[in-house]
Amino acid sequence: MAQIDQFESAFKSASKTLYEHAEVEIASVLVVTDLATAKAEAYAGRIRGFLETLGDDVSWRTVLGEEYGSAEALLPLVEQANPDLVVTYRNLHTTSWRFPHSLGSCVNVLTQVSRPPVLLVPHPLAGRELDHALQNTDRVMCVAGHLTGDHGLVNHGAYFTCPGGTLFLAHVEDDTVFERYMETISKIPEIDTKVARETIAEQLLKEPVDYIESCRAVLREAGVDLTVEDVVTRGHLVSTYRDFVQEYELDLLVLHTKDEDQLAMHGLAYPLTVELRAIPLLLL
Amino acid sequence: MEAVMEAEHAVPLGVTALFAALLCALILCLALEEKLHAKKSIIVGCFAVVSLLLATYLGGPDGLLPFGAVLVGGHEIQMPVYIPAIDWGVIAIILGSSLFVDVTAKSGLFTWIAIRLTKASGGDPLKLLWCYGIMTVVFSAVLNNVTAMIIVGALTAVSLGKLGRNDKLLGFLLIEGLLTNVGGLLTLISSVPNIIVGRAAGISFVEFFVNASPFVVVTTVVTILMGARLFDVRRLATDEERDQARKQVAGFDENDGIESRGFFWFGTVMTGFFILVIATTSALPGISNLGMGFVALSFAVIMLVRFKAEVDQFYKALDWDLLAFFAGLFIVINVMEHARVLDLIGKGLEKVIAMGDVAGTGAVLISAAVFSSVTDNIPLAAILAKILGNLGTPSDSALWWSVVFGANLGGNLTPIGSASTLVAVTIMHKHKLPMSFAAFVKAAIPFAGIQLALATGYVLLFLR
Numbered sequence: 087m088a089q090i091d092q093f094e095s096a097f098k099s100a101s102k103t104l105y106e107h108a109e110v111e112i113a114s115v116l117v118v119t120d121l122a123t124a125k126a127e128a129y130a131g132r133i134r135g136f137l138e139t140l141g142d143d144v145s146w147r148t149v150l151g152e153e154y155g156s157a158e159a160l161l162p163l164v165e166q167a168n169p170d171l172v173v174t175y176r177n178l179h180t181t182s183w184r185f186p187h188s189l190g191s192c193v194n195v196l197t198q199v200s201r202p203p204v205l206l207v208p209h210p211l212a213g214r215e216l217d218h219a220l221q222n223t224d225r226v227m228c229v230a231g232h233l234t235g236d237h238g239l240v241n242h243g244a245y246f247t248c249p250g251g252t253l254f255l256a257h258v259e260d261d262t263v264f265e266r267y268m269e270t271i272s273k274i275p276e277i278d279t280k281v282a283r284e285t286i287a288e289q290l291l292k293e294p295v296d297y298i299e300s301c302r303a304v305l306r307e308a309g310v311d312l313t314v315e316d317v318v319t320r321g322h323l324v325s326t327y328r329d330f331v332q333e334y335e336l337d338l339l340v341l342h343t344k345d346e347d348q349l350a351m352h353g354l355a356y357p358l359t360v361e362l363r364a365i366p367l368l369l370l
Numbered sequence: 371m372e373a374v375m376e377a378e379h380a381v382p383l384g385v386t387a388l389f390a391a392l393l394c395a396l397i398l399c400l401a402l403e404e405k406l407h408a409k410k411s412i413i414v415g416c417f418a419v420v421s422l423l424l425a426t427y428l429g430g431p432d433g434l435l436p437f438g439a440v441l442v443g444g445h446e447i448q449m450p451v452y453i454p455a456i457d458w459g460v461i462a463i464i465l466g467s468s469l470f471v472d473v474t475a476k477s478g479l480f481t482w483i484a485i486r487l488t489k490a491s492g493g494d495p496l497k498l499l500w501c502y503g504i505m506t507v508v509f510s511a512v513l514n515n516v517t518a519m520i521i522v523g524a525l526t527a528v529s530l531g532k533l534g535r536n537d538k539l540l541g542f543l544l545i546e547g548l549l550t551n552v553g554g555l556l557t558l559i560s561s562v563p564n565i566i567v568g569r570a571a572g573i574s575f576v577e578f579f580v581n582a583s584p585f586v587v588v589t590t591v592v593t594i595l596m597g598a599r600l601f602d603v604r605r606l607a608t609d610e611e612r613d614q615a616r617k618q619v620a621g622f623d624e625n626d627g628i629e630s631r632g633f634f635w636f637g638t639v640m641t642g643f644f645i646l647v648i649a650t651t652s653a654l655p656g657i658s659n660l661g662m663g664f665v666a667l668s669f670a671v672i673m674l675v676r677f678k679a680e681v682d683q684f685y686k687a688l689d690w691d692l693l694a695f696f697a698g699l700f701i702v703i704n705v706m707e708h709a710r711v712l713d714l715i716g717k718g719l720e721k722v723i724a725m726g727d728v729a730g731t732g733a734v735l736i737s738a739a740v741f742s743s744v745t746d747n748i749p750l751a752a753i754l755a756k757i758l759g760n761l762g763t764p765s766d767s768a769l770w771w772s773v774v775f776g777a778n779l780g781g782n783l784t785p786i787g788s789a790s791t792l793v794a795v796t797i798m799h800k801h802k803l804p805m806s807f808a809a810f811v812k813a814a815i816p817f818a819g820i821q822l823a824l825a826t827g828y829v830l831l832f833l834r
Contacts, residue, residue, distance in 0.1 A: 089517075090797055093524035096481050100626035101532055104617070296623070 099289070103235040105301040107308045110245035112140055116169035116202075118160065118192075120151035120178040121210070129210050133173050136207075136220045136366070139248045155179060157195040164200050172196065173205040176363070183209040186363055197343045197359075197369050203242065204343075206359065207366045216364045218335055224251035225334060227317070229327060229341040231354050233257040234297040236342075242370060243340045249311040254334055255301060256317040257294035258326045264290070287320065294318050324357045336365055343369040381710045385428050389709035392421060396702060400746050404786065410746070411694035418698040421705040422452060434708040455704030456697050460565055462663025465693060467559060469670035470644060471513050472684050473677065477637030478627035480509070484525045485624035493533050493615025496598060496605045499542060502526055503594040506546045507586065510553025511560045512645060515790035519550045523797040533618050540803045541601025544810075547794025548817050549593055551781045554790075555774065556586045559648055559662065562696075563751035563777040570755035571763070571770040574652040575662075581771065585828045589821050596817060633676060644669045696748070703752055707760075716757040723769065731768045731834060732826050738776025739822055743783035751777045768834040775825040782818040785810040 117133055119126040130148040137144075147167055154160040156179070164172060177183035177190035189197075197204050208215035228243035230236050233255060240255065247253045264287070272279045298316040305314060317330065330336065339362060345352040359367060396417045403410060425434040439446035440454050474480070487505055491497040502522055509518035526542045554561035558568045558578040568578055597603065606612045628634045647654070647669070651662050674681050706712055722737070723730040734754075742750050754773045763769055781788025785795045785807055791814075798805045805813075 089520050090524055090793070090800065093481070093521050094528060096627050097485070097525050097528040097622075100481065100485055100623050101528055102621045102623050102626075104621045 099292075102296045102300065103293075105240060105297060105304045106237045107244075107304045107310075108237070108241050110241050112144060112170040112245070114145045114147070114167070114169045115140070115171045115173060116147050116149060116164060116167045118149045118164070118172060118174035118178070118196075119210075122152070123150055125210070126150050132220060133205075133207065136222065137173075137205075137246075139223055139246060151179065157192045160192050160196065161199060164196065164202075170202050171205060172200060172202050173207060175207050175209045177209065183212050186214070187360065189359060204369045205366055206369055208363055212363065214363045216331075216335075218337065219365045221337065222248055222251075223337050224248040225254070225336050226251065226338045226340060227254035227256050227330060227334065227336050229256050229339055229354075229358065231352075233294045239340060239342060239370065240301050242368060244305055244310055244312060246338055246340065246368060247312045252313045252315055253305075254315045254317050254330075254336070255294075255298045256327070256330065257291070257298075257319075258323055259287075259290050259320045260323050261320050262322065264320060291318050291320070323354055324361060327358055328362060331362060331365055338366050338368060340368040340370065381434060381708075385434070386710045386714055388424070388428070389421070389706055390711045390714060392417065392424070393702070393706055393711055397749065400749065401744050401786070409691045409695075411691045411698060414695050414698035414702060418452070418701040418705075421702050425705045425708060434705070436708070452701045452704070456700040457566075457569070459569060459661055459663045460562070460700075461693060461696055462661070463559060463565055463666050464562065464696065465688070466663060466666025466668070466670045467514065468688055469684060470640075470666060470673055471517055472687055473670065473673035474637045474641055475517075476629075476677070477634045478625075478629065479634060479637045479641065480513070480521050481525075481627040482624045482634070484521060485622045488525065488529050488622055489619050489624070491619070492612065493529075493619040494606050494612065495533075495535055495538055495603050498529070499545065499598055499603050500594055502542065502546060503549055503590060503597070506549040507553035507556065507590050510550045510790070511556035511586075512641070515550040515554045515561060515788065516793055518553065519547060519790040519793040519797075522546050523794060527797060527801055529619065529622070532621070533615055536801075538601065538603055539801060540798060540805065541597060541603060543794045543798050543803075544805075544813055545593060545597035545601070545817075547791040548597075548782045548814060548821075549590060550790035550794075551778050551788055552586055552589050552593060552821065555582050555778050557582070557649075559666075561778055562748050564774055565662075566748070566751045567755045567770055567774050567777075570759045571767075572765040573770065575649045576652075579649070581833060582774075584832075585775075585825065588828075589824055592820060592824065593817055596820065600816070636676070637673070640669065640673060699749055699752060703749075703756060706753075707756065712753065712757050712760065715753065716761055719754070719757055720761065727768075727834060728830055731772050731830060734769055735772035735776040735826050735829060736822065738773050739780030739783065739818075742777045742780030743787040743818075747777040747781055747788065768829050771829050771833045775829060776822075779818065779821050779825055782814055782821060783811065784814070 115137070117126075117130040119129055121129060126148050130146065134146060147169070149160070149163055154163055174193060174196065176193055177188065178192040180190055182188055182190060193204070193206065208219060223246050226243050226247040228239045230239055233239070243253050243255070267286075268279070268283055271277050271282045295316060295318050298314065298318070302314040305312065317334070319326070327339070331339070339358070341355055341358060342352050343355040343359065355369070359369065396414065399406060399413045399417075400410060403413065406413065422435070428434065435451045437451050439448050484505060487501040488498065491501045502525070506518055506522045509521060523543055523546060526546065527539060530536055530539050530542065554564070556579065558564050558573065558575045564578065567573075606615055647657070647665050648662055651665055652658050657665065674684065677684065703712070719734070722733050725733055738750060738754065751773060758769055758773065781791055785791050785805070791810075795805050795810060
């Protein structure tokens with residue numbers, strides 16, 4: 087019965103996922119470098135300035151280049167330090183940073199194996215960072231393939247945003263996938279192509295917008311001092327996020343890299359992590 | 371003996387018997403609608419065609435039907451013999467009400483009410499059962515049983531899914547399905563049998579409501595209490611559970627379906643106004659002559675103005691099968707009347723009525739319920755209303771109420787007894803819940819038994 091389905095759809099649409107706020111706690115940070123003592127400490131100092139929002143009570147430790155030579159040797163160091171956050175950069179102990187096509191084995195393994203999130207910052211020697219990068223975190227963007235219900239991502243985004251800063255909650259629907267489905271629908275006589283295009287596009291974007299609205303309300307209620315902006319659109323995923331970095335002058339991008347169903351990095355995370363080298367990325 | 375009976379019949383007894391067999395065949399086909407894979411309108415349409423042809427060629431040189439001009443307001447008008455056979459007042463009420471409800475639903479009013487009640491329950495299963503039960507009764511009374519079941523059933527499936535209580539879905543849907551037929555007793559326009567019998571008996575909207583509402587209230591409470599017990603629907607035990615459930619239902623946004631706040635309020639006001647005018651139609655000078663059908667159609671037209679460029683969408687969504695079914699059914703009944711089949715049934719009914727004030731009235735109610743449990747209650751109501759009218763039954767007779775209560779509540783005995791219980795079973799099947807014909811009867815019998823016992827007692831004690 088079509089009417090049953092119509093009303094079920096109406097009620098499902100009205101059933102929204104509400105954001106659940108929880109405080110993120112970061113008491114210790116491990117900065118992993120492949121540098122010698124002086125340069126490593128200088129770099130760690132820069133990171134401390136960038137992460138001023140974490141407060142003064144955080145304990146910091148820096149891993150020097152001489153302490154390890156491979157991912158195999160790095161992992162026990164991280165495990166032993168048991169930090170709440172690991173800060174590092176791509177292509178540790180190699181010169182591959184000259185080519186923006188990989189992460190290096192240490193980061194690759196670290197993001198998938200280590201429990202704490204990894205803050206991936208621009209390489210100290212590569213010179214690819216934007217002018218505003220590593221200054222502060224007053225413009226943070228959360229990135230997800232499916233933002234709705236991803237409370238952890240938003241909680242981390244909110245935590246890393248400076249007081250008075252702006253938290254951008256982004257949801258980009260993959261245009262290529264959308265067009266592929268629309269192309270298929272256009273060949274099915276029983277489905278009105280125009281109606282399908284309009285309503286599916288609208289519904290796809292409505293869910294994240296509703297969720298972001300809930301994030302805004304809950305964060306305001308929790309007294310978190312920041313502005314929530316929604317960036318919900320359709321487009322080519324990697325290029326759209328690359329444009330966002332420039333357009334919104336982002337200081338930090340927050341995204342998931344772990345995927346329960348696979349050992350490799352989560353779908354969108356790998357290309358973004360490889361390509362977006364001009365600003366820090368927080369990899370959960 | 372046969373000669374005496376022939377003399378009583380202006381129509382040969384053999385012809386009457388043939389048409390009686392045709393009527394039985396129609397009822398049987400309607401009962402087997404699902405097996406035949408045919409819509410009601412087609413079944414009754416075929417019988418209407420055959421009945422008209424037989425009535426034209428049988429029964430002497432002039433046939434059985436009163437061909438010729440029809441006298442309307444003192445003017446002779448030529449029209450096909452089957453046109454005046456249709457009760458256009460009933461068709462107008464159903465057409466107007468359906469359009470009005472469909473357009474008003476677009477305002478988001480009904481989903482708003484449904485979600486507000488869900489949130490008011492705090493997600494507690496027992497409170498939810500009470501809220502949805504009462505909502506089913508009220509929606510069935512104001513809208514129609516099928517629409518009420520669709521709205522409440524759809525919401526039940528979504529909300530219980532959200533609350534992780536899918537194990538209770540079958541019980542909820544069954545109770546709601548049974549309550550649609552209880553709610554269908556609340557007002558004169560709540561169900562088609564009410565409209566047909568009410569019009570035939572000359573019962574006003576207010577009179578109907580005053581007589582039926584105490585029974586509806588008591589039966590609703592009894593049904594929900596029984597349902598909660600039989601399906602083990604309980605209150606949440608701990609504060610933690612209650613808090614969790616409250617958070618889950620808080621995610622429902624009652625404003626999601628409201629596209630225009632102005633139209634929402636317009637729909638709300640118009641619904642209240644519609645009920646008020648329908649309730650007072652018989653007391654409004656001028657309007658009382660135009661009837662409830664006019665009121666329903668007028669309100670539908672006013673609501674449709676909002677969608678003036680796309681009214682065809684609402685016309686498409688109308689239940690044309692139901693409307694064509696009515697038209698065909700009235701034609702068949704009219705032919706049966708001319709073939710003296712209704713007289714024949716009336717004689718049988720007279721014998722039942724003659725059993726006495728108590729036994730006769732009770733027997734009519736129970737037999738109407740049993741009959742409507744296996745086939746559509748609309749033909750039953752139409753035939754019995756016609757017969758009671760022909761017998762000169764006064765409008766304050768309890769027999770009318772026996773037909774109304776029996777025809778409505780009989781639908782609760784089987785899944786095919788009423789369209790709304792069929793919708794409930796459809797939703798169960800949609801959610802992969804096993805519910806066979808026999809399983810439904812087994813689950814519904816205790817409820818239907820109590821309801822029919824209450825109805826019989828109520829009619830005999832208070833309406834006789």
